[in-house]
Amino acid sequence: MSNKEQGFQKGKSFIKDNYMFPAYFSGKWSLERLVFQQPEVLFAKAYGVAEFQESTANDTMLYSETGNVFPLKSQRAFRFYRNYLYQFDRNYLAVWLNDEINKNVLFQEYIFDPLENKYTPKQEHLCNKDRYTALFKLNEIDTYFHSCKVVGPHKDFFINTTFTRLTKPAS
Numbered sequence: 001m002s003n004k005e006q007g008f009q010k011g012k013s014f015i016k017d018n019y020m021f022p023a024y025f026s027g028k029w030s031l032e033r034l035v036f037q038q039p040e041v042l043f044a045k046a047y048g049v050a051e052f053q054e055s056t057a058n059d060t061m062l063y064s065e066t067g068n069v070f071p072l073k074s075q076r077a078f079r080f081y082r083n084y085l086y087q088f089d090r091n092y093l094a095v096w097l098n099d100e101i102n103k104n105v106l107f108q109e110y111i112f113d114p115l116e117n118k119y120t121p122k123q124e125h126l127c128n129k130d131r132y133t134a135l136f137k138l139n140e141i142d143t144y145f146h147s148c149k150v151v152g153p154h155k156d157f158f159i160n161t162t163f164t165r166l167t168k169p170a171s
Helices: 003-008 018-025
Strands: 027-036 042-054 060-071 078-089 092-098 103-113 118-121 125-127 130-140 143-151 156-165
Touching (some): 018 060, 018 078, 027 060, 103 125, 103 130
Antiparallel strands (some): 027 042, 027 156, 042 060, 060 078, 078 092, 092 103, 103 118, 118 130, 125 130, 143 156
């Protein structure tokens, strides 16, 4: 059985030490994002690069992403960017907004499930009456998935992002 197949098996974690997460995420990743309006209506595709860098604070990483989003009903591409702080503590992850407008605002907290190789949210994030909930699925050492559901009076989206490693983490 290949390493790739082992990462997908329930109960077979490729994460040997739960506290290796900062090293797991470290480096540059390509991202491919699909945005759905309702579960099966594709609204847009996005492509870009994400990067996790060490922060001056222990067990905290700076996350940035940039790229282009292509709404299917438009002939134009739009640039996007986001910045977050990821704070790790054993099986716990806190994600903080880190943009000029929303600096140091807690976005969501997660708990790691080693049997499923995923981070699941402790609670929803509420923003202007819209509810955000997301999860991270770590499928192998060089690929992970992030899915986010946004539901409320202003938004109704399902966002699925595949991350593929571009640079190896520092040893």
